[in-house]
Amino acid sequence: MIASSHSADKKVYEIAKLTNDVKELRSAFVDKRGRLMRLKKESYVEAEMKKKNISISLNPPTKIIVKSKKQ
Amino acid sequence: MATTETNILNRLYFVAGCMFVFALAVVFKLCTIQFVQGDAYRALAEERTIEDFEIEPNRGNVYSADGSLLATSIPKYDIRIDAIQPKAIVFEKYIGALADSLSVFRGKSTSYYKNIIIKARNNKNRYFLLARNISYSDYIRLRNFPLLNLGAIKGGLIVEQTTRREHPMGEIAARSIGYERFDEDGNATRAGIDGAFGEKYLQGQKGKRLKQKIGNGQWKPIKDYNQVEPKDGYDVYTTIDVNIQDIAHHSLLGQLEEYEADHGCVVVMDVKTGEIKAISNLGRNKKGKYYERLNYAVGESHEPGSTFKVMTMMAALEDKVIDTSTIIDTKNGIKYFYGRTISDSHRGGYGKISAARALEVSSNIGLATIADDHYSKQPEKFLKHLRAWNLDKTLGVSIVGEGIPDIPKPGASNWSRNALPSMAYGYNLTMTPLQTLAFYNAIANDGELIKPRFIKSVKSFDKDIEVFDKEVLVDEICSDNTLAKIRDILKNIVIRGTGERMYSKTFSMAGKTGTARTDYANFEEWKKDRKYISSFAGYFPADNPKYSCIVVIHKPSSKKGIYGADVAGPVFKRIAQKIYTDTPIIDEVEALEFNSSIVNADFEGYYKKAQNYKKLMPSVVGMPAMDAIALLENLEVNVKVKLNGSGTVKKQSIDKHQKLQPNQTIFLDAS
Numbered sequence: 001m002i003a004s005s006h007s008a009d010k011k012v013y014e015i016a017k018l019t020n021d022v023k024e025l026r027s028a029f030v031d032k033r034g035r036l037m038r039l040k041k042e043s044y045v046e047a048e049m050k051k052k053n054i055s056i057s058l059n060p061p062t063k064i065i066v067k068s069k070k071q
Numbered sequence: 072m073a074t075t076e077t078n079i080l081n082r083l084y085f086v087a088g089c090m091f092v093f094a095l096a097v098v099f100k101l102c103t104i105q106f107v108q109g110d111a112y113r114a115l116a117e118e119r120t121i122e123d124f125e126i127e128p129n130r131g132n133v134y135s136a137d138g139s140l141l142a143t144s145i146p147k148y149d150i151r152i153d154a155i156q157p158k159a160i161v162f163e164k165y166i167g168a169l170a171d172s173l174s175v176f177r178g179k180s181t182s183y184y185k186n187i188i189i190k191a192r193n194n195k196n197r198y199f200l201l202a203r204n205i206s207y208s209d210y211i212r213l214r215n216f217p218l219l220n221l222g223a224i225k226g227g228l229i230v231e232q233t234t235r236r237e238h239p240m241g242e243i244a245a246r247s248i249g250y251e252r253f254d255e256d257g258n259a260t261r262a263g264i265d266g267a268f269g270e271k272y273l274q275g276q277k278g279k280r281l282k283q284k285i286g287n288g289q290w291k292p293i294k295d296y297n298q299v300e301p302k303d304g305y306d307v308y309t310t311i312d313v314n315i316q317d318i319a320h321h322s323l324l325g326q327l328e329e330y331e332a333d334h335g336c337v338v339v340m341d342v343k344t345g346e347i348k349a350i351s352n353l354g355r356n357k358k359g360k361y362y363e364r365l366n367y368a369v370g371e372s373h374e375p376g377s378t379f380k381v382m383t384m385m386a387a388l389e390d391k392v393i394d395t396s397t398i399i400d401t402k403n404g405i406k407y408f409y410g411r412t413i414s415d416s417h418r419g420g421y422g423k424i425s426a427a428r429a430l431e432v433s434s435n436i437g438l439a440t441i442a443d444d445h446y447s448k449q450p451e452k453f454l455k456h457l458r459a460w461n462l463d464k465t466l467g468v469s470i471v472g473e474g475i476p477d478i479p480k481p482g483a484s485n486w487s488r489n490a491l492p493s494m495a496y497g498y499n500l501t502m503t504p505l506q507t508l509a510f511y512n513a514i515a516n517d518g519e520l521i522k523p524r525f526i527k528s529v530k531s532f533d534k535d536i537e538v539f540d541k542e543v544l545v546d547e548i549c550s551d552n553t554l555a556k557i558r559d560i561l562k563n564i565v566i567r568g569t570g571e572r573m574y575s576k577t578f579s580m581a582g583k584t585g586t587a588r589t590d591y592a593n594f595e596e597w598k599k600d601r602k603y604i605s606s607f608a609g610y611f612p613a614d615n616p617k618y619s620c621i622v623v624i625h626k627p628s629s630k631k632g633i634y635g636a637d638v639a640g641p642v643f644k645r646i647a648q649k650i651y652t653d654t655p656i657i658d659e660v661e662a663l664e665f666n667s668s669i670v671n672a673d674f675e676g677y678y679k680k681a682q683n684y685k686k687l688m689p690s691v692v693g694m695p696a697m698d699a700i701a702l703l704e705n706l707e708v709n710v711k712v713k714l715n716g717s718g719t720v721k722k723q724s725i726d727k728h729q730k731l732q733p734n735q736t737i738f739l740d741a742s
Contacts, residue, residue: 012291023146023232027207030145034239037139041243042314042649043321056652058577063655068662 120284121293128275130236131304133248133265135311136346136527140239141248142265148210149231150202150219154191156227157218162192165226168217173201176213198229236265244316246363247350247470247525248309263366264525267469268307272529272536275304305536308527310346314653315339315646319349322645323622327353327361330627330638334361336368336504337622337642338523340512342610345521345541348618349646367623372474372501376587377569377635378608378621379497380438381557382510384430386456388553392445395427395556401436409488413439413496416586416634427560431568433584435496442495450481450491461544462502466509466522474503497587504606508621511582511608513548514557515616520545562613570607573640578651581616582609582643584635589625601629605638611647620646681705688737690727691720696741709733716741 038044046056104112133142157165170184177184191199202213210230213219219228238245249263251273261269278301282290323337334354340347354364365371387393404420405412415421415434429437446453457463463478478500479485485499493499505523513520522542529537548554561581564570569584585606591597605627610619622639632638677698680689685707691699699720703712708731715738724738725731 009285009289009291012285012289016289020232024207027146030140030143030237030239031206031208033140034237034241037240037313041240041317043317056649058648058652060652061655063657065657065659066662067659 122282122284122290123298124280124282124290126278126280126301127234128277128301129303130269130275131273131306133273134306134308135313135316136309136348137313138308139313141244141309141311142236142238142250144234145207145237146232147204147206147235147237148202149200149204149233150210150213151229151231152188152191152199152201152219153197153223153227153229154188154199155195155197156223157221157225161218161221161225165218165221169219172216176209176216177202204235240313242363243313243320244311244350244363246352246366247311247369249470261471263470264307264309267471268526268529272307273304276302278302303531306530306532308530309525310341310348310527311350311525312348315650316349316351318649319642319646320351320353322642323351323353323624324361326624326638326642327355330624330631331359332624332628332638333626334364334367335622335624335639336366336371337620337646338368338505338508339618339620339646340508340523342512342515342616342619343541345509345512345523346527347523347525350525366470366472367625368504368621369468369470370472370474370503372476372503373589373604373625374498374500374587375502375507376497376585376604376606377433377435378507378511378583378585378606379500379502380430380433380495381514381561381583382457382460382462383438383442383453383495384426384560385549385553385557386453387426387441387445388556389456389549390445390452393426393441395425395560397426398423399426399429399434399437399440401429401434401440404436406436406440408439408443408492411489413492427556427563430560430583431564433564433569433586438495439492443492446491447488453491454478454480459545460510460513460548461520462506462510466506466544468505468523469525473505474501476500476502476506497585504621504623507606507608508619509544510548511610511621512619513545514554514561515581515610515619518547518549518551518554519543520548558613561609565609565613569634570609570636570640572636573607573644575644575648578611578647579613580609580611580644580647581613582607582620584640586633586635601633602626603629603633605633605635607635607639607643609643611650618646618650677702686731688723688725688727688729688731691723691739694720696720696739699739699741703737706731708735711736712739713737714739714741718742 049055130144132140135141166185166188170181170188173184174181188199202209205213214228214230218226220226222228236250238248247263249261249265249267251266251269252260254260261267265273277299279299281293281298283293285291319337319339323335326332327335332355334352336352337349338347339349350368352363352365352367353361354367355361356364388395400423401415401421403422404415404418413435415436417432420436421429421432421434424432424434424437426437426441429441442453457478463476465473465475467473479490479494490499509520509523512523520543522544524539524542526539528535528539558581561583562579564583565574565580570582573580585604585608587604587606588597588602589604590602604623604625606621606623608621610616620643622642624638627633627638681702683689689702691702694702696714696717696719700712700714703710710731711734713736718741720739720741722740725735
């Protein structure tokens with residue numbers, strides 16, 4: 001009875017610790033993802049590229065689709 | 072002797088008697104506690120060690136259309152130090168290094184941090200704040216600083232974790248994404264989407280669980296299931312497109328800074344579906360910095376100015392009281408209406424021009440004349456159109472606090488004989504930018520007026536809980552004929568009208584500029600410091616529109632510029648351009664069987680050489696240098712090739728058919 005109660009207590013501590021880990025990892029994930037999203041923003045890329053003298057094209061890219069003749 | 076014995080015995084009986092009575096009393100007390108008061112004590116014990124815990128549900132996330140996180144709940148950390156916990160020797164040893172690290176982390180000087188921590192120690196502060204509300208990665212960094220890395224007992228580190236609502240994209244659309252906040256009395260402030268959908272979807276339901284206290288401040292669940300299971304909140308998917316939003320935000324910010332304006336907003340809407348692709352609201356604080364303060368686009372009802380002329384023109388065209396070619400006399404730029412002058416911004420006026428031209432050049436007199444000539448006797452006929460176009464009502468968007476439009480009626484306090492001519496060019500009535508945009512969107516959407524919407528769907532993981540579809544407010548705002556005419560004029564405004572300065576050869580736009588006076592109640596004051604609202608509403612591309620957009624900028628510095636095309640127009644143009652350059656032009660070609668005997672012969676020759684020469688030097692004279700290098704560098708022997716000049720090879724440093732040595736250098740001369 002006492003032994004099993006203690007083992008249950010031990011599990012509770014473990015769960016508390018794991019929950020904390022989950023929170024930390026989630027926090028780390030959102031943190032990193034937020035940073036990635038900010039780095040991916042076009043305005044950021046534009047500013048970075050300006051240093052290398054590359055700016056946004058005034059013309060859209062052209063997609064050429066070649067229709068193959070299969071007979 | 073005998074006497075002494077009796078005496079002792081008597082005393083013994085007395086003591087034994089007392090002890091017996093005491094024992095009885097103990098037994099009695101035990102029984103009372105156990106049986107009489109037992110229930111009360113057991114209840115008390117339970118109360119102290121068993122508690123009903125509320126389990127907080129996870130609040131749902133807010134996502135953009137492409138699945139980027141816009142709002143989520145994450146743990147944040149407050150870091151404190153128990154300044155008297157570390158031993159003196161440890162404290163002395165690490166305080167300098169800790170102050171140094173904090174200075175790198177926070178930016179203030181090393182001595183500053185050293186002083187405040189020493190002061191905290193002298194004041195016996197056991198709860199001294201080092202950093203508040205920091206992210207996980209910062210927390211990990213801080214935890215490894217000298218002294219703090221010794222932990223709670225040796226170093227005095229105290230970490231507190233709280234869950235906070237975070238916008239991972241930062242400032243972008245912060246106000247429209249919004250939040251839900253409660254004050255001490257439990258009153259909620261609900262801004263934006265997070266606020267509007269908080270209660271219904273994001274919040275979730277609290278769970279309940281009975282727990283018993285065990286050591287270390289932990290609680291152990293008594294049963295292995297929850298009395299009430301917590302229900303996590305649903306995720307809300309918005310219609311916001313992160314890329315368009317980003318461009319809208321930054322181009323608006325750029326214009327506001329350039330023109331030192333008070334505040335502004337921009338909204339981009341998908342023509343066919345009514346989805347809001349971007350919404351940005353920026354206001355200036357006292358320090359002159361711009362940030363998302365209020366949802367101006369949704370909440371601020373103001374006099375629209377010239378963008379409203381389109382409505383006037385459409386009403387007149389729809390009633391067939393004028394045609395686009397009807398000649399209107401705009402005089403020399405000043406005209407009297409019932410004892411009041413209306414003037415045009417163009418000095419000297421436009422004289423006699425067509426109705427279409429009057430709208431293109433945004434003539435106040437032109438539009439006021441049209442309204443006065445045809446509707447002064449029957450204003451109801453004009454107002455009927457505005458009502459049919461839903462302009463007197465709110466759109467009923469999901470965000471809380473939509474501005475209420477005001478369209479005066481005869482008999483109202485703001486109605487007079489001058490009301491109608493004023494309304495014709497956008498004064499004496501108020502609307503929000505979103506309401507104006509919805510109307511322009513209807514023009515772009517072949518006359519179908521749809522409600523702007525911010526939400527695509529509500530999901531629980533991958534399961535749709537609720538999907539929002541487009542809501543049609545008015546099926547057809549006018550005849551196809553009127554629509555074609557007005558679209559033509561809007562297109563021409565950018566080509567040769569007031570929007571001329573925005574014109575681009577590569578992509579098309581259509582829309583109407585607006586420059587309205589604001590805060591002019593005291594006209595003398597206004598003349599000293601002229602305040603305007605510059606706007607541009609329209610859509611792009613001009614034919615087959617995809618997106619509609621409105622830009623409104625309040626109180627630009629009149630020294631730098633006031634006109635809609637200069638202040639608001641560039642924001643519109645930048646967005647239109649971005650969407651244009653992001654959409655690839657698709658070109659389809661039939662498969663080409665290209666046969667040229669020269670090319671084929673050339674290729675054959677090269678191929679043959681590449682096959683035959685593996686270790687011997689081939690003759691490359693006469694070959695293009697480009698081919699010669701490729702050929703030599705791909706031999707089985709590893710050789711180096713040095714080329715002088717360009718074009719066709721004229722000379723090779725090693726004769727043909729010579730055996731090549733590894734790492735040998737071959738010089739080629741070309742011209």
